[in-house]
Every structure is written in structure tokens, then in C-alpha cells.
Amino acid sequence: MDRTDGGAKPEAAAADLARGIERRRLQLQVLSYFIIVSLAVMLVLSLFSLSSIVPGLPEGILPDLGWVWQTYLFRVLFLGFVLAVVLYLATKEREQRTRNEALTAQLVEARIALERDVNRMGFAAQLSDILADVRDAASQSAAVEQALDRALAFYGGAGGAVVRPTPGAERSAEAVVTVRPGTPIDTVTGETVAVKIAMRVAQAGGPFLFAGGGDEDAQYMTQTGITSAIGIPLRVGMRLHSVLCLWTDMSDRVFGSSDVSAFRILAHQLELALARAEVLTEKDAILRGVIRTLTMVVESRDRTKVGHSENVGRIAEAMGRAMELEPSQLSSLRIAGLLHDIGLVSMPEGILGEEVERMSDGHRRIFEQHPLWGAQMLSQVMFPDEVADAVRTHHERYDGSGYPHRLKAREIPLAGRILAVADAFEAATSDSRSDVAYAPEEALAWLQAQGGTAFDPAVVQALEVVAKESGVGPISGQAAPASARTT
Amino acid sequence: MVVDDDPVIVELLTAFFELDGLEILRAANGLEALEVLLAETPDLMILDLMMPQMDGYAVLEAMDADERLTRVPTIILSAKDKPDAQIRAWTGNVHAYLTKPFDPNGLVALVRKTLDSPDMTDEAREAQIRKLRIVARADGGR
Numbered sequence: 001m002d003r004t005d006g007g008a009k010p011e012a013a014a015a016d017l018a019r020g021i022e023r024r025r026l027q028l029q030v031l032s033y034f035i036i037v038s039l040a041v042m043l044v045l046s047l048f049s050l051s052s053i054v055p056g057l058p059e060g061i062l063p064d065l066g067w068v069w070q071t072y073l074f075r076v077l078f079l080g081f082v083l084a085v086v087l088y089l090a091t092k093e094r095e096q097r098t099r100n101e102a103l104t105a106q107l108v109e110a111r112i113a114l115e116r117d118v119n120r121m122g123f124a125a126q127l128s129d130i131l132a133d134v135r136d137a138a139s140q141s142a143a144v145e146q147a148l149d150r151a152l153a154f155y156g157g158a159g160g161a162v163v164r165p166t167p168g169a170e171r172s173a174e175a176v177v178t179v180r181p182g183t184p185i186d187t188v189t190g191e192t193v194a195v196k197i198a199m200r201v202a203q204a205g206g207p208f209l210f211a212g213g214g215d216e217d218a219q220y221m222t223q224t225g226i227t228s229a230i231g232i233p234l235r236v237g238m239r240l241h242s243v244l245c246l247w248t249d250m251s252d253r254v255f256g257s258s259d260v261s262a263f264r265i266l267a268h269q270l271e272l273a274l275a276r277a278e279v280l281t282e283k284d285a286i287l288r289g290v291i292r293t294l295t296m297v298v299e300s301r302d303r304t305k306v307g308h309s310e311n312v313g314r315i316a317e318a319m320g321r322a323m324e325l326e327p328s329q330l331s332s333l334r335i336a337g338l339l340h341d342i343g344l345v346s347m348p349e350g351i352l353g354e355e356v357e358r359m360s361d362g363h364r365r366i367f368e369q370h371p372l373w374g375a376q377m378l379s380q381v382m383f384p385d386e387v388a389d390a391v392r393t394h395h396e397r398y399d400g401s402g403y404p405h406r407l408k409a410r411e412i413p414l415a416g417r418i419l420a421v422a423d424a425f426e427a428a429t430s431d432s433r434s435d436v437a438y439a440p441e442e443a444l445a446w447l448q449a450q451g452g453t454a455f456d457p458a459v460v461q462a463l464e465v466v467a468k469e470s471g472v473g474p475i476s477g478q479a480a481p482a483s484a485r486t487t
Numbered sequence: 488m489v490v491d492d493d494p495v496i497v498e499l500l501t502a503f504f505e506l507d508g509l510e511i512l513r514a515a516n517g518l519e520a521l522e523v524l525l526a527e528t529p530d531l532m533i534l535d536l537m538m539p540q541m542d543g544y545a546v547l548e549a550m551d552a553d554e555r556l557t558r559v560p561t562i563i564l565s566a567k568d569k570p571d572a573q574i575r576a577w578t579g580n581v582h583a584y585l586t587k588p589f590d591p592n593g594l595v596a597l598v599r600k601t602l603d604s605p606d607m608t609d610e611a612r613e614a615q616i617r618k619l620r621i622v623a624r625a626d627g628g629r
Contacts, residue, residue: 292588293588296588296589296590299590299593300590300592300593306585306589306590306593306594306597307584307585307586310568310586311622313625314570314622314623314624314625315621315622315625317625318621318622318624318625321624321625322624334625429614429615429618437611437614437615438614439610439614439617439618440614440617440618440621441617463621466621466624467621469624470617470620470621470623470624471617471620472617472618472620472621
């Protein structure tokens, strides 16, 4: 845990140890002097009593001081010498041990610091993973909640929230709130607290810290059981986008001003994720708008297809979802559906008004190229290849009798096979071409009958799944007449 | 009759319809629409959904409740494109639902067709609603 008050202990201990080592050294010095001096005196005295020990030494060279051995003074000195040696050795050992302790303490301190850094990096990495998936408003909420959960565990908080003023509505805000299980401050209370914190941050224009205090907001927070709270502004673009709030409910864990810098990890990651979501959402909106306008252009050339493209796009996407395709494939299906007839804008005046069955050979040849024109137009835009491929092949038939290239079965890309079914279903259920709009059930039955010839039976089945999910089931044994065919 | 709170739309449509030989009545919100409906029973109504004071849905409800009004064929013209919003509007004598932005020529053709056959069976309407439910599946499960 990233505590800020834990630093005091190791430092005090280290000072103690250093003092201890110094003391020992002084003691050792004193002892060693004493030992040397007493050793020297005894050596001298011993020399003088040599004559009584070693026989044969001529008398008179050194005065006979053998009697000195007998004096108490000498004995005391001798004992002192022995003690001093013992003490010296013991002190030396103690000094060594103290040095070891000091070294160990240093290593422990270093390891704690390293762990703290590794934890921070791990936390930052976790946040990065969680928030990397944020692409739009929906994924944003879920990811922010997860990030807050991790933050609570890491910082030791009781609850947290990201509060955003609701666009267009004054005095109202959206909040993503998460609380630690077991805390007395639940998500509803948490939301109120978060909004209060957010307002203070907005007023102050900067971070807000509460750790006790007397004003109205503070009293409210104390009443709910909050011991400290912090609010940090999150900026996207140059403006205040939302406010990150965190609070504690324990008296031994109180946020301090030094915690604010630690919270920057979380705040920074959130800012990046929110900015990215905004950009992607905007980009998405612009793209949709442009495609919609293009669709309108297509429909203006062939007036019988009002609303057709939008439906084909949606149906194709629904079918892709039923077939459990990837989100990128679903998106391609949607776009391909919306723009599948864009090649019609290249058709010469006059051809579009004609019935397909009644076209002259020359006209039919040109008409049957409209998928190619469409694909060519779309390949200029940076859509995925799948989009142009689907548009190019949406009039191919499963048995190879389609146009323009008479592709067969799997030679037709999956997106193209899906589009063919979606297009046919939509045309059959609208009264734009013929005067009759078939009910979805009848259209489904007809499509089923065409499985294996015009359409991929697996793809038709996907549409059945979608229909069943909406409460629509096929009527067996009924086929729609030829006039419901699509162009 | 054209019912829309956007005067630009009303102006644009009026020009197109008058060119096609149709006479146009106007209303800028639901209240005015009901007044006109009661006073002059138009042959067809083009109805916007999002209007102040009284929106298109409320107009449809009022029409369902009143015998005299129920028979006016209606084409919805709205920026609301979500299938759920559309399903909600398919009531009474609604014949078609067009989303904005729209091609005016397509609308004129639709108007002509509706004037030629102003009665739509409930069965056909139900079928449209069922189809819309399928279309709505694109947005994922509920």
C-alpha cells in the first residue's frame, strides 16, 4: 500500500544503529589502549624478574624485581589485562553484529522502495489494460468502474467515482460509482458525495481535499462516515471533462496532500481513455452522417428504394451477429448494406426505371455491372476490403447463376452471401418494387425454398435465427410468387 | 397536410407537392394539426414526430381515439431512425415511415401511391411491425 507515514520508522532505526556503532568503536579504542599499556608494563616487570626465573643469568645485569609478581598491584594489573582482552573481543563481536544489522536495515528499506515502485508500475499497467478498451460511451462506463475498483484496492479507499456534468442539462451529472464491499457508504450515498466533491472541484478550478472540517459539505460527509475525500479534475481538450473522486471510511487511512501526486497515475490514465473515447465517438458520428447522406443520394436515383438501404444494413448486421462474427465484420456488414446499391448512381438515365425482366440485352449488361461500379467507388474510401467485396458480390447466386462474375458457393465472400439474403428479404417485405409487400414469415419461407440455389442455406438459417429472436417464425410450405424477386 | 415544426421542411415540401398538383394544408405542432384535422379532414397527412407542445405520437393517439380522424392515411417523416421509435409509431392508419434526411421525389411518389390506395390492412401493418422487430435486432439483444 502506498502509505506516506511509514517512512519515519526505518530512518529512526538507521540513526540508532549508527550511534550504536560509534559507541562501540569508542569503547574498543579505550579498551585497546588499556590492553597495550598494561601489556607493556607487565612485559617490563617480567623482564626485571627474569633473573629469578632463568637460572644461570649473571647477577647484577637487571635488578631482581621478582618480588613484584607477589604484589597485589601486579596481580590486579594482570587481572585487568585479562578482562580487557575479553571485553575487547566481546565488543568487537558486538560491533560486527551492529554493522550487519545496519546493512540489513538498508537492504530492507531498499526493497520496500523497490516494491512500492513495482506496485505502482503494476497498478499503472493494470489501469492501462483496463482502459485500453474504451472506445465509446458504453465501454467507457464499464472500464471506468473496473479501474476505480483496482484503485480502491491500491490506495486503500472505501469508494470512488468519476462524475461528469450531463451535457445540455445544468445542475445534473452522470456518475460512475464503485464502492468497496462492506463499506457503510453505498453507491447511492456515494453518488451524492461524488457530486458534492465534483462541484467543489469545479468551483475551485483545481483539486479538492477533505479531511475533517466544518462547512456544510464537510459535515454531510462526516455524517455518512467519510474520514477523508479527494477530488481531482480530469481535463480532456482544454476543458474540465469530469472529476475523479475517492474517499475513505477508516480513521487510520486518511488521504493527505502527498496522496494527490500518487492519484495522478489514475487521473492521467483516465484522461487518456476519456479523450480517446471522445475522438472515436465523434469520428463514428461523422462517418454515419456521411454514409446516411450517401444512401439518400442512391435512393434519389431509384425512387422505389426509399428506406431500403438502411434496412438492408441493419438486417445484414443482425445476421452477422447471429453468426457470431467479429465486431469489425459486423461494422463492415452494416456499411456494405447501407451502400450496396451505390453503383446505381453510375447507371445511365432511363435504365433504372425499367423492369429487369424487360430490359434489352445492352441495358441488362450495363445494369448487371452496377455491383462492380459500387465496389470500385468504395475501394477509394478507407473502408475495410470486406465492404467493397460484399458490394461487388451481392448479386451473385449460390449456384453460380448470378452476376456479374457467376461466382459459386464459397467463391462468394461470406459478407456478399449475407448481403444477398438481407437484400432479398428486405425487397420482398416492402412494397417498393411490386405492389405487394410479403409478410416476414412468407418471405422467410421463400428464402428457405431458395436455399442451395439462389442463397447459401446456412446464411438463410442465420436470418431465421434473427427472426425467431424477434418472435417471427417461417410458415412452412409456402413460396412467394416470382414478382417478389429483387433486382 | 404537412405537420412539422421546421418551417424550412414545410416550405420545401409545399413547393414539391404543389408542383405535383396537390393542395397543401399546414400545421406547426400537434395542437394545430388536430385543429386542421377536425376542420378539414385532409386526404393524407405527413407527420413529424418531434414537435413542441404536442408531439407526433400524441397526435397519433388522438387520432386512434377519434372515429372521424382515424381514416386519414398518414406518412411519418421523422429524424428518429431507431426501429423501436418506428414500431411505436405504426398505429392507426399509418402507411409508411420515412426517416430524415429524405429524398423529396421518393416522398412524392409515396404520397401518390398512398392517395391511390388509402386503405392499409391491419394485417399488413402488423407485418411491417414484425419486420421492424427483425431489423431492430441489429442493435443487439434486449
